[in-house]
Amino acid sequence: MSPVWQRTERKDRTGQDRTLDTDRIDEAALAILSLTLHDGDRVWKAIAWDITNRLFEKGLIADPKGKAKSLALTRDGIARARAILARDFSQPERSADAP
Template identity: 60%
Template sequence: MKINEDSVDDAVLALLWLTLHDGHRAWKGHDWDVLGRLHEKGLILDPVGKAKSVVLTNDGLRRSEKLFKALFTNAPKT
């Protein structure tokens, strides 16, 4: 089975929005390969380190909220 990594990345980014705290931080309990790809795409800062959370960039924050609403709510699609 071929996995669509972009779709997986979108789902994880949406889930990061669910665990947001302190403005731009989210718990990083997700697959390391996905977090690495999100970092390469400029949506989160480097996830490597002792912190238990990652920092979303401004683009990552906007996109994560949009994806969360599209994937997990009944809000109108934009």
């Protein structure tokens, strides 16, 4: 099975198949990356520290300080992330015979 971040098909809470709108996700990621713009056209590969600090303060991720290159989402963080994906970045699955 593919990691969650690679799968684009999901079921919403009603059981309807939905597909993640990867174009919208890419646009959101680009906007977030632009928050670290420096030296004209350079951005950091990671999310800005002030964002991770706010997510930590909200209880959505574990403490981001340390040498680890990954972050741990809390249970609330996972639930909130899934809700945001469903609300803002998914679209109903089209049937093969739909126009």
